Amino acid sequence: MRFNENLQRLKTYEAGKPIELVVREYGIDEKDIIKLASNENPYGTSPKVVKKVQENAHKMYLYPDDSMYELKAALAKRFGVSAEEIIIGAGSDQVLEFCARAVLNEHTSVLMSKITFAMYEIYALQQGSKIIRSSCYRHDLDEFYDLYQKHNPSIVHICTPNNPTGDAIDKEYLYSFLEKVKDPLVVVDGAYMEYAAYKDPKKLIPPRELIAMYPNAIYLGTFSKAYGLGGMRVGYGIAQKEIIQQLYKLRPPFNITTLSLLAATEALKDEEFVQRAIEKNFAQMDRFIHFAMQNELEFIDSYTNFITYLLPQNINAKDLANALLRRGIIVRDLSSYGMNALRITIGTPEQNSIFFEKCKEVFDEYKR
Structure with missing residues (x-):
């Protein structure tokens, strides 16, 4: 074989x-x-979420609403974007996979921090892409820009706050980088953004603002961390419609379960x-x-x-x-x-x- x-x-x-x-x-x-x-x-997770799932457990034999209308509507309201600018994944990991499959091949490269979320590299290597890493675990975006100019990567991964180190960058620092980087898909992974925004508002990256200013950016979020739904596997990507439309071509049908959709939608109601x-x-x-x-x-x-x-x-x-x-x-x-x-x-x-x-x-x- x-x-x-x-x-x-x-x-x-x-x-x-x-x-x-x-x-x-x-x-x-x-x-x-x-x-x-x-x-x-x-x-x-919120007791309201537990109650909602328990009340609807009998529906587990049904396929979920593949339009994911209610969850996308709730996320659109939360972030001030349109439902057409949102894609839902089985964890934000799945949206990462969509990004890699949509953009990468054996002739491309991917730029990331020296130490960051391992799946960036794994999905890139699956597509035959080359990995470019910075010299430091912190996101030194000046070095990132030098590497961008040298290697012309097809995807740039920026994890803020960064996993597994926990450090985060200021919004204005990120924006100054994005002003100069127009070609690659820039993936801004905000899996822990709720925590960063609480500790220091300067670290908050608002998805609506990000994608309006930088059409080559996609913001990733998840319900696995602050919302306490790691076992339900629900994440999302927010980007301009042109990007989302391409990623949708890679999304399998019914990729989120009926109860996961209910849980995530309810979780957004209990801030x-x-x-x-x-x-x-x-x-x-x-x-x-x-x-x-x-x-x-x-x-x-x-x-x-x-x-x-x-x-x-x-x-x-x-x-x-x-x-x-x-x-x-x-x-x-x-x-x-x-x-x-x-x-x-x-x-x-x-x-x-x-x-x-x-x-x-x-x-x-x-x-x-």
Whole structure:
């Protein structure tokens, strides 16, 4: 059997370890496991969403409304755009895939940060495209512009706030870059934008403004983070109609489930729940900063619902992650990104207290 030769260049994406796997491999009771690896909202989703899904669970045998009318109408109202400027995906990952398939081939290149969301590279390599990376994990858009001039990429990925590092760029800095970059599709991934906007309004990238000013830009958002619907897999892209029309040619029918559409539409109605969760997130973030300072750990200033600890040379990220795993704490080891670092989701106060206790235990062992 012959496979696409581009697959030889690919590594399989490794998601954060699920609780079920830790139960099987380590024999730890599920109630004693704390998952701080996948940046889920630890407060769950709005009770109104849960109620809506429960009331409509009997409809799961029906195919969803493939026009996605209600969800697109709700998003259009939220962002001040038209429904024709929106495409819905099974997570924003699927919209990323549409972008790659629509634009890339073996003669193209893609520009991205040195350390950023792994799926940008994976989707590009699937199309045979070349990867161009900046020299720093931060989005140095001056360097991006130099690389743009040199390589003429077909897609530029800007993840703000950036995953897995947590840093974010100012809106005006992004716009100054976009003024000079007119040709490629610029993908602005705002998966964690709700958090960034709360912490610093200068980081907010309004989709309506973005696409009105820059017709080659597409904004990506998701319900997996602040809205607490990671298990429902709903994301969206917002761009001018010409872009959306092309992406729609790649969208499979019924790509979002009936209950997922209902959940996402209902979630948009309870902004109070989302804002409370974000407020709690940054209140708890302060505890992680304090813990880092107490233990002489460097960290990246985060505009998300996670924090990245940069570890000293005497502490190996993979070893530390495994030591925590044996204690029932799941975090994300960033060794595969070339960083000796851990990414830790900000949990509930109770979860965080246990993390600090277990992490201190491991640190004390290193000192012996």
